[in-house]
Amino acid sequence: MARFVFMMAALIVLLAGTQPTVADERPPNLVIILTDDMGYADLRAFGDSEIPTPHLDRLAGEGTRFTNAYTVAPICVPSRMGLLSGKFPARFGVFNNVYSLPSNELWVQQTTLADVLRKRGYRTANIGKWHLSGNSSADSGNELGGFVFKPPHERGFDEFVGITxxxxxxxxxxxxxRFKDGRYERFESPDYLxxxxxxxxxxxxQRNKSQPFFLYLAFNAPHAPLHGLDEDQAAIETSEISPNRRKYAAMVRAIDRNVGRVMQTxxxxxxAETTLTVFLNDNGGGGNNAASHTRNTAINRPYRGHKFDVWEGGIRIPFILHWPNHVPAGRSCDGIVSSMDVFPTFAKAAAAELPTDLDGVDLLPFATAKQAGDAHEALYWQQQVWSRPNERKPGPNYPQPAYNLAIRSGRWKAVKQDQPFDGTNHGRAWExxxxxxxxxxxxxxxxxxxxxxxQLSDAFFAWQKRMPKPMHDSKSSDAKK
Structure with missing residues (x-):
């Protein structure tokens, strides 16, 4: 009898030792779908749009919508830095689009979400737009294929195919x-991009269905130029639409079609039930009064402003979390969240090692209503000013470069415009x-x-004092996105 009890105890210990732990189980697949310069109101899940987006509507209906979601910056480069680092881009001294290695000195030292997930055993891919290694669309004449420094494969991505x-x-x-066999090879797209x-x-x-994967699908649509397929333009049924708006709508329809293809795959x-997907936009829509290279007729209604602005129209973004049986379907969450929250949310879901210095927070407790309220006590923005076609010419005392500042805390938001970096243009008070x-x-x-x-002014400048000053880049003030 004693021997039987001993053998049973030993068997229980053996079986317990072979049970998979959270870290041993296959973690969820992770997908980021990022759009470029899409208007907040151009998705029916967030606005009243004439553009049909049935696949994105379904994604929102099957997931949780965050209706107080913000990007970390109202422009492309710092926005993507914040998404992939989980931090305010101000921590890297970046307040604008910057393209030289000196201006990216702090950014290239950061651990990215792809770094963390690859270490966890994920196969990682960036498909579409990167825009964090310079701004050249042509072959750079080296093995980087158009990138200037630290391309995607050096930032945690096993695979890359897209624009440079x-x-x-x-x-x-x-x-x-395309990154292939240790180098970047150039080729021509065989299809509409x-x-x-x-x-x-x-x-x-399909190729990675048997292992955990991280897909960063960063569409460069509907950023200008306005290139919409004829069949997509014809599918926009309303007749009360300008030719350019129809082209833009066709580009959004193409995004929606391909979101549907990914989800169907x-x-x-x-x-489907083992994949956590987030859909979001990089910044506010370009609208009609932004810099000429970025105008795209996007609508940010009811919010004021557009891309480049620290008004809500420049920083409020659509944001959807989708994970069947884990994230509630059809739920709307009105707490304040940020694009930099994607990093900790994905890392926690993957049971990956999480850096201790992130500004972002895990959103799954908020999506599942285990935690209520705002994910952040305050969010901060400082953006170098871009000139607009109809903007008044600055006077002789106008700071060069100038910055717009903003802070949101709870229901309150303060904005201070046309400032030197330290915000001492007292002629323009906080609004x-x-x-x-x-x-x-x-x-x-x-x-x-x-x-x-x-109170908000004091909080903003206390935050700013913890940030480095802008990294120098002589091209940043007029660099195109």
């Missing part, structure tokens, strides 16, 4: 780069808005609540 600059033609035959990136994404999923392979009553930022109430304006 910030904007590109969408037509079949446009020049692209958005469709080609969708094809590459589905192929990556996951479903067909039986991976104060109650976003719960005035989401369009039309009524400055700083004179009614001077103590709240001062």
């Amino acid at each position: 600059g910030g904007m590109h033609d969408f037509w079949k035959g446009t020049g692209l780069a 958005t469709d080609f990136f969708g094809t590459e994404a589905c192929d990556f999923i 996951l479903h067909n392979l039986g991976l 104060l808005y109650n976003l719960s009553r005035d989401p369009s930022e039309l009524n400055d109430i700083a004179s009614e609540f001077p103590e709240k304006a001062q």
